Structure formats: structure tokens, C-alpha cells
Amino acid sequence: MAELTYRDAVARGIAQEMRRDENVVLIGEDVAGAGGVFKTTVGLLDEFGPKRVIDTPIAEQAILGAAMGAAMTGLRPVAEIMFSDFFAVCWDIVVNEIAKTRYMTNGQVTVPLVIKTGNGGGLRFGAQHSQSIENWAMAVPGLKVVTPSTPEDVVGLMAASIRCDDPVLFFEHKGLYATKAEVPDGDVVDSLGVAKVRRAGSDATILALGMMVPRALAAAEQLAARGIDAEVIDVRSLVPLDTTTILGSVSRTGRLFTVEENPRLLGWGAEIASLAVDECFWDLDGPVQRITTPHVPLPSADSLEDLVMPSADSVAATVEKALQP
Amino acid sequence: MRLPLSDHRYGEHGVVLPPEAQDRHDDADIDLDLRLAMYRKLQEMRLFEKRAYDLFMRQLVKGTSHLSLGMEAISAGFGAAMRKDDYTFATYRGHAHTLARGVPMTPVLAELLGRSNGLMAGKGGSMHLTSVEHGMMGSYAIIGAHMTIANGAAWSAQYRGSGQVAVCFFGDGTTNIGAFHEALNYAAVYQLPIVFVCENNLYMEYTSIADITAVTHPAADRAPAYGLEPIVIDGNDVDEVYLTARSAIERARGGGGPSLVEALTYRHGGHSRADPGKYRPDAEVEAWKAYDPITIYRGRLLRIGVEESTLDRLDEEVLGAVELATEEAIAGDLPAPESAFTDVWADGGSSWRS
Ligand SMILES: Cc1ncc(C[n+]2csc(CCOP(=O)(O)OP(=O)(O)O)c2C)c(N)n1
Numbered sequence: 001m002a003e004l005t006y007r008d009a010v011a012r013g014i015a016q017e018m019r020r021d022e023n024v025v026l027i028g029e030d031v032a033g034a035g036g037v038f039k040t041t042v043g044l045l046d047e048f049g050p051k052r053v054i055d056t057p058i059a060e061q062a063i064l065g066a067a068m069g070a071a072m073t074g075l076r077p078v079a080e081i082m083f084s085d086f087f088a089v090c091w092d093i094v095v096n097e098i099a100k101t102r103y104m105t106n107g108q109v110t111v112p113l114v115i116k117t118g119n120g121g122g123l124r125f126g127a128q129h130s131q132s133i134e135n136w137a138m139a140v141p142g143l144k145v146v147t148p149s150t151p152e153d154v155v156g157l158m159a160a161s162i163r164c165d166d167p168v169l170f171f172e173h174k175g176l177y178a179t180k181a182e183v184p185d186g187d188v189v190d191s192l193g194v195a196k197v198r199r200a201g202s203d204a205t206i207l208a209l210g211m212m213v214p215r216a217l218a219a220a221e222q223l224a225a226r227g228i229d230a231e232v233i234d235v236r237s238l239v240p241l242d243t244t245t246i247l248g249s250v251s252r253t254g255r256l257f258t259v260e261e262n263p264r265l266l267g268w269g270a271e272i273a274s275l276a277v278d279e280c281f282w283d284l285d286g287p288v289q290r291i292t293t294p295h296v297p298l299p300s301a302d303s304l305e306d307l308v309m310p311s312a313d314s315v316a317a318t319v320e321k322a323l324q325p
Numbered sequence: 326m327r328l329p330l331s332d333h334r335y336g337e338h339g340v341v342l343p344p345e346a347q348d349r350h351d352d353a354d355i356d357l358d359l360r361l362a363m364y365r366k367l368q369e370m371r372l373f374e375k376r377a378y379d380l381f382m383r384q385l386v387k388g389t390s391h392l393s394l395g396m397e398a399i400s401a402g403f404g405a406a407m408r409k410d411d412y413t414f415a416t417y418r419g420h421a422h423t424l425a426r427g428v429p430m431t432p433v434l435a436e437l438l439g440r441s442n443g444l445m446a447g448k449g450g451s452m453h454l455t456s457v458e459h460g461m462m463g464s465y466a467i468i469g470a471h472m473t474i475a476n477g478a479a480w481s482a483q484y485r486g487s488g489q490v491a492v493c494f495f496g497d498g499t500t501n502i503g504a505f506h507e508a509l510n511y512a513a514v515y516q517l518p519i520v521f522v523c524e525n526n527l528y529m530e531y532t533s534i535a536d537i538t539a540v541t542h543p544a545a546d547r548a549p550a551y552g553l554e555p556i557v558i559d560g561n562d563v564d565e566v567y568l569t570a571r572s573a574i575e576r577a578r579g580g581g582g583p584s585l586v587e588a589l590t591y592r593h594g595g596h597s598r599a600d601p602g603k604y605r606p607d608a609e610v611e612a613w614k615a616y617d618p619i620t621i622y623r624g625r626l627l628r629i630g631v632e633e634s635t636l637d638r639l640d641e642e643v644l645g646a647v648e649l650a651t652e653e654a655i656a657g658d659l660p661a662p663e664s665a666f667t668d669v670w671a672d673g674g675s676s677w678r679s
Pocket residue numbers: 416418466467468495496497498499500524526528529530596
């Protein structure tokens with residue numbers, strides 16, 4: 001076991017798979033020489049050389065197009081889009097090409113591709129560098145969507161994503177890069193589509209993703225002090241979605257809260273709330289509640305950004321209020 | 326001379342016919358059998374698309390489709406110069422490019438008809454023809470996107486040392502979208518084994534390219550900006566296309582990097598089925614129809630000694646093949662309803678729950 005930052009875990013996961021399979025290659029802006037703007041790819045150029053770790057022009061369409069074409073013809077590329085906000089620049093390639101090609105070609109073409117990106121807010125970067133866009137991605141048939149919240153999950157889910165034959169959007173949370181935790185030695189390989197219970201509890205189910213996971217856990221501690229025993233589930237993978245773990249928990253606790261960083265309208269929590277109503281309505285003891293960023297672009301000032309993003313306090317307060325008899 | 330946009334009068338842009346020199350490639354170093362094969366391919370593309378049009382008029386082909394009647398020499402010339410395992414990336418105007426790779430007519434026609442014996446069993450349609458087994462890596466309906474994707478296939482070939490080359494076709498209108506520029510720089514930076522082929526048929530959809538582009542040759546004039554040579558060819562002369570294709574592909578295969586070829590041509594009909602193409606001056610349409618790639622090529626083959634009867638026989642054979650393909654395609658069943666739910670994912674299914 002070694003203690004690793006979330007940031008270093010990204011490079012560790014990619015390196016693990018590059019050692020295993022020479023068809024794994026990495027491309028993106030500043031990923032090679034500079035080791036990435038978030039330093040998530042440090043050391044890869046030294047170990048694997050410029051044929052496999054490639055700095056690209058600032059050309060998001062060209063990057064993802066090249067990654068897709070290479071994935072169609074035998075490579076397993078990992079492509080970096082620096083900030084997830086920049087997906088808007090290459091969304092055509094993601095949605096119309098990468099996601100649909102397998103279906104339109106009736107299975108002739110497979111696109112085993114990982115697109116990694118820095119997602120999310122909390123760093124005062126302002127509205128064009130802070131968005132949580134997992135709900136954009138989740139809305140497109142053909143894309144898998146993964147968001148790890150711990151260093152160990154980063155390594156294991158990165159490995160699983162690279163080994164996956166489908167295109168995976170891998171959302172690293174910028175606000176978690178500096179966090180540290182133990183990661184087992186040796187190869188770490190996880191599975192896509194498996195949610196994790198981070199804290200068991202019997203009174204309420206709190207679902208969270210990415211940076212909202214530590215906040216939900218902190219909220220659960222506050223709630224415990226007030227006599228409420230909340231279960232916290234790290235969703236980890238929006239597509240495929242582990243409905244067994246999620247709905248199983250809801251059925252036991254009878255209450256569902258989702259903690260979403262994305263703006264409110266059509267966030268992933270709405271989909272899960274609808275599932276809960278469809279599939280375990282009679283187990284619910286009260287309405288499903290969504291705790292989200294309101295429907296605003298993220299402001300830059302620290303006081304404003306903190307105000308709009310869900311916090312441990314706001315999660316705890318919402319749950320406590322809802323559970324009051 | 327360029328006019329400011331406000332001075333442009335639609336329908337009065339110049340006719341950019343290539344210089345009339347129909348005999349210029351009579352002595353070209355091209356094997357006679359290959360020439361006959363290219364002639365046959367031209368006819369196959371022509372008669373296939375005419376048939377597709379008839380089936381559309383009978384409301385058997387639905388939706389839309391984009392014909393390349395009049396533009397066949399580009400597909401045929403490149404097809405003849407490509408190695409079996411080279412990659413083709415085409416646009417929604419991709420019937421001829423698909424046939425050029427040796428994909429049989431029946432599954433292509435069946436795909437247009439939405440049948441289970443279609444090339445993609447009815448899940449792609451006219452605008453997305455793909456046959457990986459023939460190196461036909463897809464037809465893409467978003468302008469320019471596929472130029473970036475073709476780069477990826479070329480990169481993978483380079484990485485694997487396979488010697489394969491990617492050939493990517495697109496229209497003149499495509500030269501004004503960002504992806505074109507991103508793709509060209511990218512290919513040039515990494516010296517990818519790729520040939521970009523602009524089929525300049527003088528119009529994007531309904532607008533003359535001259536009216537909305539600041540240079541005369543929308544692809545070739547921009548090539549030097551990316552470190553590439555400007556190459557403009559007569560896209561209606563299949564021998565000229567073949568010779569150009571041969572050298573560009575050879576260069577790419579030998580590690581010489583990308584090329585950008587602008588082939589001048591003209592579509593006989595409108596942009597798509599819904600378009601009668603009335604925005605084009607009659608004289609321009611007439612002049613280009615007279616400069617038809619099949620007429621030109623037939624003339625050349627006769628001049629160099631091929632018997633008229635040989636060509637007539639080829640024509641008849643192709644017509645017979647189109648009749649047969651039509652029967653076979655129409656006889657196909659409708660796709661099984663379950664097939665709408667397959668192949669979203671690599672496990673063959675569409676479930677988003679684990
Ligand atoms: C991004 C995008 N914008 C617009 C369209 C609509 N559209 C389809 S074909 C076309 C014209 C393309 O012209 P050109 O590149 O010259 O190709 P051609 O049809 O002449 O082969 C347009 C505007 C599209 N498919 N994709």
C-alpha cells in the first residue's frame with residue numbers, strides 16, 4: 001500500500017495499462033512534455049516515449065477524431081480534453097461519431113476509447129472552466145460515463161475503462177486532484193457499473209458523485225451526531241448504472257437524496273428519482289429530494305461559488321429537515 | 326477577379342470547366358485491363374445510382390440520399406489506386422465510394438431500401454454506408470468530422486507499421502468548416518499516411534462555393550498554409566484521377582506524409598433527392614453534362630483501339646448486374662424489430678443498467 005494523490009493515481013492507472021498493452025496510447029494538449037496541465041500524466045512520456053505519449057495542437061475536434069479513428073482500427077487510445085467545458089468544442093465528434101458509429105454500422109465498428117477530462121467546480125475558475133457536464137454525456141446513447149472519487153477508484157476505474165470495448169468518458173474531478181489515500185500495490189482493476197456503499201446506514205440513502213462524495217460523507221457524520229443514520233453511496237458510474245445497489249438501498253432506508261454538482265435541470269438525480277418512483281415507490285416513506293447546484297452558471301467569487309454548490313452543511317440540513325416527523 | 330459579396334449575383338459565377346484536352350492521357354502508363362475495369366466501375370456507379378433514383382421515385386427508397394451522378398471518376402480513379410486494406414472515409418454522398426471498394430451492389434441497394442440484407446441491416450441508411458471488410462470505414466453526415474477521424478486511422482496504420490493509407494473524400498463546402506483546418510494541420514504535423522480528396526462540384530448545398538469562399542480553389546489554395554502542395558486536377562477524367570491517386574498514395578505509403586487533392590467536377594442533379602438544382606445556370610449545367618466522365622472515357626478507350634462492341638458488352642453486363650441486385654435487394658425481409666435494440670454497446674446490447 002502506498003499513499004497516492006488522486007492526481008498521481010491518474011498516471012498510475014494509465015501507466016499500468018500501457019505496460020500491459022502496447023496498443024494503449026495517450027494524446028492531448030500538453031500531456032507529454034508538461035505532464036498535463038493538472039499534472040495527471042507526469043512520467044508517462046519518460047516511460048513510454050513520444051510514439052505513445054503525444055502532445056497535440058489545440059484542436060479538440062482533431063484530437064477526438066484521431067482518437068476515434070485509431071480506436072476503430074486497432075489502437076486503444078486515451079485522449080485528454082483538458083477541461084470538460086471544452087467538450088462543447090468537439091461535441092459533434094463525441095455525440096455524432098464516437099457514440100453512434102457502432103450502432104449505425106450494425107456492430108461492424110467498435111470504438112474502444114477513453115476520453116479523460118478535468119470536470120467540476122470549487123476552484124474559483126469561473127463559468128467556462130468549472131462545469132459538471134456528466135449529465136450532457138449521460139444523455140447520449142453509446143457513451144459510458146465514469147466519475148471516480150478516490151485515488152484507488154481512479155486507478156481501478158481507469159484500468160477498467162481502458163479495457164472496455166466501448167467509448168468511456170472519464171470525469172476526473174478537479175477539486176479532488178490534491179486529495180490523498182492509500183492505493184493497493186500491484187495491478188488494480190475495477191469494474192464499470194458498480195456503485196459503492198461508502199457508509200452504511202438505515203435512515204436515508206444519499207447518492208453522490210465525484211467531489212460530492214466527500215461532502216455527502218461529511219454530511220452523514222453531522223447527521224449521525226443528530227441521531228440520523230444515513231447511508232452514502234458513491235454512484236461512480238452513471239452509464240452503466242448500478243440500479244441494484246442504489247434501489248436496494250432505497251428500499252431498505254425508505255428515503256432517497258441525491259447530491260449533484262450539475263445544474264438542476266435534467267441532472268442525473270432526476271433520472272434516478274424517476275427510477276425510484278417507478279421501481280420502489282411503495283418502499284418510499286417520503287418524496288425523493290434532489291440537492292443540486294441551482295440553474296445558474298458557476299460564479300467565480302469564492303463566497304458565491306460556495307453558496308451555489310451543495311455543501312456538507314446544505315446536504316445535512318436538507319436530510320434532517322426532510323426526516324423531521 | 327473577386328467581387329465583394331454584396332456584388333455577387335447568384336447564377337453569374339464563372340464556369341470552372343477544366344481545360345478541354347480529352348486526349349491528354351491517351352498515352353498514359355495505365356494497363357488496359359485496369360482501364361476497362363475503371364470503365365466498368367464508372368458504369369456500375371452510374372447505373373446503380375440511376376436505379377436508386379428510380380426506386381426513390383417509386384417511394385421504395387425513403388428519407389434522403391445524395392447522388393454523385395457526374396462525379397464518378399473520382400471514386401473510380403481512387404478506388405483503382407488503393408490497396409485492398411487501405412481505408413476509405415466518405416461523406417453522405419458515398420454510394421460510388423462504397424462501390425469503388427468492391428462492395429457488392431445488392432447489400433448497398435438493400436440498405437437504401439431499409440432491408441435486413443442491407444449492408445448495415447437497415448441501421449445506417451444511404452448516408453452511413455460502411456463495410457469494414459472492404460476498407461470502407463464509413464460515410465459521415467456531419468460536414469468535416471470524418472476528416473479528423475480519417476487521421477486517426479492513418480495514425481493507427483503508421484503506429485502499427487501496416488503500410489495502410491487512409492483516403493478521405495469531402496466536398497468544396499467542407500473546406501469552410503473548422504474541422505477541415507484542424508484535420509489538415511494535424512495530418513501535416515504528424516506526417517500521417519493520408520490523402521484528402523476535395524470533390525469540388527462548385528456548390529455546397531444550394532450555394533455556389535465561389536459566392537462564399539474567399540479563394541478560387543477552396544482546398545488547393547489553402548494547402549500551402551498547412552505545408553502541403555496545391556494540387557488541382559480534372560476530376561472528370563478517370564485516368565487523371567487514377568494517376569494522381571497513385572502518386573499521392575505511394576507517397577503516403579512511403580512515409581512522405583499527407584496530400585490534399587482538389588478534383589474539379591460537377592453533379593448532374595441537385596444536392597439531394599429533394600433538390601432540382603435550379604439555382605444553377607442552364608449553360609453551366611449543359612457544359613458540364615457534355616463533359617461527362619463516362620463519355621470522355623469511352624472516347625479515349627475507342628481512340629486507343631478498344632472495340633465499341635467490347636464496351637457495349639460491358640455496359641450490358643453492368644445493367645444485368647443492377648437488375649439482379651435490385652431483385653435481390655427488394656426480396657430482402659424487413660429488419661427484425663429486435664435489431665433496433667442491438668449494438669449500442671460492444672456486448673451487442675443496449676442496456677444502460679449493469
Ligand atoms: C456541420 C454540418 N453543417 C451543415 C450540414 C448540412 N449539409 C449537408 S451537405 C451540405 C453541403 C456540403 O457541401 P460540400 O462539402 O461541397 O459537399 P457536396 O454535397 O457538394 O458533396 C450541408 C451544408 C451538415 N451535414 N453538417
